Amino acid sequence: MKILPVISTKGGEGKSTQAANLCGFLADAGLKTLLIDGDFGQPTASSIYQLTYEAPCGLYELLMQTVDLSDASKIISHSFIPNLDVIISNDPQAHLLTAMLHAPDGRLRMRMRNILQHPLFKQYDAIIIDSQGARSVMLELIVLAATDSTIGIVKPVLPDIREFLRGSIAMFEQLRSLSSYGIKLAISLANLRTGLKHRRVVRVIRRCKLLRLKIRLTMYRFVQIINEKRHYQGNN
Numbered sequence: 001m002k003i004l005p006v007i008s009t010k011g012g013e014g015k016s017t018q019a020a021n022l023c024g025f026l027a028d029a030g031l032k033t034l035l036i037d038g039d040f041g042q043p044t045a046s047s048i049y050q051l052t053y054e055a056p057c058g059l060y061e062l063l064m065q066t067v068d069l070s071d072a073s074k075i076i077s078h079s080f081i082p083n084l085d086v087i088i089s090n091d092p093q094a095h096l097l098t099a100m101l102h103a104p105d106g107r108l109r110m111r112m113r114n115i116l117q118h119p120l121f122k123q124y125d126a127i128i129i130d131s132q133g134a135r136s137v138m139l140e141l142i143v144l145a146a147t148d149s150t151i152g153i154v155k156p157v158l159p160d161i162r163e164f165l166r167g168s169i170a171m172f173e174q175l176r177s178l179s180s181y182g183i184k185l186a187i188s189l190a191n192l193r194t195g196l197k198h199r200r201v202v203r204v205i206r207r208c209k210l211l212r213l214k215i216r217l218t219m220y221r222f223v224q225i226i227n228e229k230r231h232y233q234g235n236n
């Protein structure tokens with residue numbers, strides 16, 4: 001079972017779209033897939049695929065631990081794609097943000113990771129978690145649930161790349177001490193023809209319709225910044 005968070009600390013980068021697309025591809029390929037909509041504010045990912053069964057509970061009850069996970073029908077919604085289940089986002093008032101911040105086990109941000117150890121989730125080959133485009137306790141909870149690398153989404157334009165470095169990469173750097181608990185905090189650049197030999201891995205999926213020269217140059221510059229560790233200097 002692989003748990004893959006889809007993140008960027010900026011909104012509008014394409015997280016929900018790519019998370020839903022990835023789930024569709026994996027399910028079509030025959031993998032039993034679960035999409036957890038971790039964007040409590042905007043349940044975009046929950047609403048991309050038509051649901052054939054909507055469970056009475058969702059992200060809110062999952063994280064508040066007020067749902068009995070031994071009864072899957074309480075929490076697992078079914079999409080019209082046979083292999084694709086969904087845990088919907090259902091916290092429009094953003095109560096989760098405060099609740100998770102003040103939870104007794106909140107400081108280490110492990111709650112999502114621990115909950116996903118329940119036998120209910122063992123049936124899935126892949127669990128994709130969409131997230132909100134802002135640095136918060138919720139995003140940290142999601143990133144720390146990863147079993148492999150996290151998928152970072154960034155538009156190949158300079159302001160967004162700068163924001164990615166300032167927000168997402170900086171968050172990974174700050175959480176790095178938690179890797180001593182066995183948590184995989186990996187950053188790598190995928191989809192780029194460069195030899196990145198980093199211990200950190202952020203997978204960057206280019207979301208662009210046309211790969212024009214300008215976009216190539218922007219991505220090249222992005223890779224250079226990471227390779228040369230210039231993002232530490234905060235002046236890119």
Ligand SMILES: Nc1ncnc2c1ncn2[C@@H]1O[C@H](COP(=O)(O)OP(=O)(O)O)[C@@H](O)[C@H]1O
Binds near residue numbers: 010015016017018044
């Ligand atoms: N690869 C892409 N190419 C063009 N437009 C995209 C792409 N991915 C997403 N979009 C569009 O960008 C907007 C924001 O996408 P969304 O997935 O909601 O972003 P986020 O979840 O990061 O806020 C949407 O209108 C979506 O249709």
Ligand SMILES: [Mg+2]
Binds near residue numbers: 015017039132
């Ligand atoms: Mg979204």
